[in-house]
Amino acid sequence: THSSRPQRLLRAVQKGAVRGDARSVVANIDRFCHHSEWAMNIGDEKGAILDSVVSEVNPALALELGTYCGYSTVRIARLLPPGGRLITLEFNPEYAAVARQVIEWAGLEDSVQLVEGGSGDWIPQLKEHFGVQSFDFVFLDHWKERYLPDIHLLEECELLRKGTVVLADNVVCPGAPDYLAYVRNSPAYQSSYFQSHLEYTKAVDGLEKSVYLGTTDA
Numbered sequence: 001t002h003s004s005r006p007q008r009l010l011r012a013v014q015k016g017a018v019r020g021d022a023r024s025v026v027a028n029i030d031r032f033c034h035h036s037e038w039a040m041n042i043g044d045e046k047g048a049i050l051d052s053v054v055s056e057v058n059p060a061l062a063l064e065l066g067t068y069c070g071y072s073t074v075r076i077a078r079l080l081p082p083g084g085r086l087i088t089l090e091f092n093p094e095y096a097a098v099a100r101q102v103i104e105w106a107g108l109e110d111s112v113q114l115v116e117g118g119s120g121d122w123i124p125q126l127k128e129h130f131g132v133q134s135f136d137f138v139f140l141d142h143w144k145e146r147y148l149p150d151i152h153l154l155e156e157c158e159l160l161r162k163g164t165v166v167l168a169d170n171v172v173c174p175g176a177p178d179y180l181a182y183v184r185n186s187p188a189y190q191s192s193y194f195q196s197h198l199e200y201t202k203a204v205d206g207l208e209k210s211v212y213l214g215t216t217d218a
């Protein structure tokens with residue numbers, strides 16, 4: 001039987017990266033994607049922007065939508081403060097299985113909670129299941145048409161607080177036009193754009209950073 005690209009990516013990590021060394025896991029996935037097979041990880045260039053935003057927020061509690069192989073999960077989790085936690089949602093069982101092993105190879109399993117399921121089903125359950133009050137940081141990198149419905153869901157479930165930072169990948173390529181229009185025009189967000197390039201290519205892409213300001217009503 002032929003392996004899948006996520007399985008080949010995992011094997012590259014297990015062959016090339018040092019166990020327990022998150023930096024080497026990230027470096028080996030980037031090497032695999034630059035030299036062997038492109039994969040939809042945020043990558044090294046946009047990853048550096050992700051790192052700077054995560055470091056600035058220094059989140060005690062972070063949420064990621066769309067784990068895929070766990071590349072950005074590792075980038076975020078390696079920067080969390082002591083006791084910091086990252087909850088990441090992935091509904092594809094095969095991707096979730098690969099991501100678990102990538103996260104373990106990086107030695108970050110104690111600060112990451114990977115939930116196998118859909119954001120639409122799970123966002124409403126995060127408070128009761130994980131004792132979550134609200135998130136300090138949210139990273140959107142799942143299906144692009146889910147960005148807008150899921151940020152509305154996060155608002156409705158009161159999982160955002162004044163100052164929560166929401167960072168969205170791919171707002172240019174593949175693009176999330178309805179999401180961009182919302183966060184850039186809503187009085188509830190202070191939004192800014194970071195121009196970059198699509199992972200492992202020269203195509204233009206960017207990240208949108210949106211700070212939640214809270215609702216205007218009392």
Ligand SMILES: O=C(NC/C=C/[C@H]1O[C@@H](n2cnc3cncnc32)[C@H](O)[C@@H]1O)c1cc([N+](=O)[O-])cc(O)c1O
Pocket residue numbers: 040041042065066067068069089090091092095117118119120141142143144146169170173174198199
């Ligand atoms: O399509 C892209 N990303 C979609 C990512 C999708 C990932 O999130 C999961 N998912 C989806 N809805 C979900 C809901 N709930 C949980 N997991 C979910 C999918 O099972 C997949 O693992 C993409 C495409 C390009 N590109 O160049 O084409 C570049 C990128 O950086 C990208 O992120």
Ligand SMILES: [Mg+2]
Pocket residue numbers: 040041042141169170
């Ligand atoms: Mg992406």
